[in-house]
Amino acid sequence: MKSNTFLSTTSLASFVAAGLIAGGASAAWAKDPVVADPDAKVEYSGTVSILTKFGLQQLSPFFVNVAKEYEKLHPGVKVELIQESDDSVKGKTKALVASNSLPDIYFTWTGSWGENFVRGNRAVDLTEVIGPNTAWGKELATAAVSAFQYNGKLFGIPLYLDAKFMGYSKPLFEKAGVSEPKSFDELLSACATLRKSGVTPISFGNKEGWPAVHYAGQLLAYNVPQATLEKDFKPATADYTDPGYIVSLTQFKQLIDECSDGAGTNGSSYASALQQFSNAKSAMYYQEIIEFDQSTADGALKREDFGYFKLPAPKDAKGDVKSIEGAPEGYMINAASKNIPLAIDFMKFATSAENGKILSAPPYGQPSATVGGYSADTMNPAVVGGLKIIADSSYLMPWLDTANPPRVAAAWLSGLQALIGGSQTPEQVMEQVKKAAASSK
Numbered sequence: 396m397k398s399n400t401f402l403s404t405t406s407l408a409s410f411v412a413a414g415l416i417a418g419g420a421s422a423a424w425a426k427d428p429v430v431a432d433p434d435a436k437v438e439y440s441g442t443v444s445i446l447t448k449f450g451l452q453q454l455s456p457f458f459v460n461v462a463k464e465y466e467k468l469h470p471g472v473k474v475e476l477i478q479e480s481d482d483s484v485k486g487k488t489k490a491l492v493a494s495n496s497l498p499d500i501y502f503t504w505t506g507s508w509g510e511n512f513v514r515g516n517r518a519v520d521l522t523e524v525i526g527p528n529t530a531w532g533k534e535l536a537t538a539a540v541s542a543f544q545y546n547g548k549l550f551g552i553p554l555y556l557d558a559k560f561m562g563y564s565k566p567l568f569e570k571a572g573v574s575e576p577k578s579f580d581e582l583l584s585a586c587a588t589l590r591k592s593g594v595t596p597i598s599f600g601n602k603e604g605w606p607a608v609h610y611a612g613q614l615l616a617y618n619v620p621q622a623t624l625e626k627d628f629k630p631a632t633a634d635y636t637d638p639g640y641i642v643s644l645t646q647f648k649q650l651i652d653e654c655s656d657g658a659g660t661n662g663s664s665y666a667s668a669l670q671q672f673s674n675a676k677s678a679m680y681y682q683e684i685i686e687f688d689q690s691t692a693d694g695a696l697k698r699e700d701f702g703y704f705k706l707p708a709p710k711d712a713k714g715d716v717k718s719i720e721g722a723p724e725g726y727m728i729n730a731a732s733k734n735i736p737l738a739i740d741f742m743k744f745a746t747s748a749e750n751g752k753i754l755s756a757p758p759y760g761q762p763s764a765t766v767g768g769y770s771a772d773t774m775n776p777a778v779v780g781g782l783k784i785i786a787d788s789s790y791l792m793p794w795l796d797t798a799n800p801p802r803v804a805a806a807w808l809s810g811l812q813a814l815i816g817g818s819q820t821p822e823q824v825m826e827q828v829k830k831a832a833a834s835s836k
Contacts, residue, residue: 429730430520433529437736439469444498445741446487448724450478453689457759461745474741482603492517499732500742505542505722506628506798509551512727518550519728519735525549531743539723539764542791551725552742553764555754557683558721558785559609560703562690567594567678568702575702579646579709586654589678598677599655600668607811608795610650610681610706613720614643616792617712624714628798630835635828639713644814644821646709651815654679658816672696681706683721684781688760703777705784718790722797723764806831 447458455478462474477498479487484502491497497517503509512518525540526532526549532540535553543551561582568574568585571592576582586596601607615624618639627633651657660668672680673694682690691698708716728738744750751768754761755778762782763769771779785791796804810824819827 428516428520429735430522431524431728431735431739433523435736437740438734439737440471441734441737442473442475443500443734443737443741444475444477445500445726446477446479446484446491446498446502448479448481448484448502450480450483453692453758454761457754457761458745460753461750465741465744468744472737495731497729497731499729499734499738500726501729502724503543503551503727504724504794504797505551506793507800507804508797509543509727510545513545513548513550517727517730519730519732519739520548520550521552521728521739522549524739525552531746534748534766535746536723536764536766538791539725542723542793543725543727551727552746553723553725554746555685555725555761556721556723556764556782556785557685557762558719558781558788558791559613559681559683559706560687560781560784561597561679561706562672562682562687563679563702563704564672564675564677564696565700565702567592567675571678573678575704576707578707582707583649583653595656595671595677597650597654597679597681598668598671599651599660599681600663600665601660601812601815602662602664604808604812605794605796606665606668606681607647607651607815608807609720611643611647611807611811612792612795613706613718614646614709615640615714615795616718616720616790617708617714617716618643618646619714621715621718621790624792627832628793630800630803630832633803633832633835635825635832640825640828641821642709644811644824647811648814648821661812661816670694684778684785685761687777687781688757688775692758698775698777701777703781715790717788718792719785719788720792720794721785722791722793725764800832800835802831802835803828 449455449458458476458478462476465474466472524531527537539553539556540549543549571589573585573588576585589596619637623637627635668680671677673690673696675695690696691701705719726742728735732738746765748765748767751763751765752770755763755769756773757775760775760778762778795807806828810819810827813819814821814824
């Protein structure tokens, strides 16, 4: 393990720009990349700390129980949990980085978000312990591990797979005489029919900003070639000139206006939209597969009444119609950790097939990235079906707000809110994105 030193001015500036360090704050970083030693001895003593994204009530017991079981196996170890929600984990991560107090293990998304830690030598290079030819690597979905690859090296540990689907109420569809739409135009037509039946077609809350990104991302994957998208994710090559961007934003605006409560959705939260759907007050709700069980947990919508489909592709789409919006989510090991082998050992335990089956089954419903880490007999059948769709998809379109550099991500977030509210056109949104990309070069 390399000794810690202060981050170089160049690297620090990149993290300040990324929003991962509060302006001007200095922090201790590894001067050189830290590479995990596959032969390192694990010392089962002391504390291992972990920042999770499982702070919500229905999810938090998973890591609590994993920690308890690990401590039983290794009485000399104490597992310290910092549990945050999807909405709070970004702010918490920034605060921890700014104070140089990131835990041994921390949650990360793929894309630009995870790359920030790699660029600053904040994440351990795990290639030798999680690569495709290693015992641990063979236990995890190859595509999920590869999503955390940067500069040909592997830095992340995928915990679960994720993708977006349109959940729908079978009873409300049946009552309105609507069938599952197979095209974008059919979806808009279904919305019109459902609205006439007295129900909100799609519950949508965009107060947080990021829910709009998920709709836009899937439409972009349909209308913009994959190679173009990935070129535009990188500041050095981004130009955002493909006409599919304007097409996608035009379709997104049409969908919001015709299927949801329109501009008012900017004042409504994502959680309230889920509740509206669960209480059978709306016919559809665009959700992650990890939310399937939550949709039918407490409200009027029962599991047998829940249906789902991938957001249908528009006709004449110029991108990949077999793509799906989604990405694995996982964890990195802090390069400044005092006990990297113990941190790795804990994550091997957390991603075991046994724990994968627990994670994938109710009440969690988080599809494990571990091979053999789920049992169809104990899982929600909708989740099992959704996993098959993910497996058959040709491309996982990453979340726009984590795939792009922070300035560009912020431009997408604010631009889409402005588009929904009617204060900007698709063309104006894209000009804003272009400027942000140019300033990120």
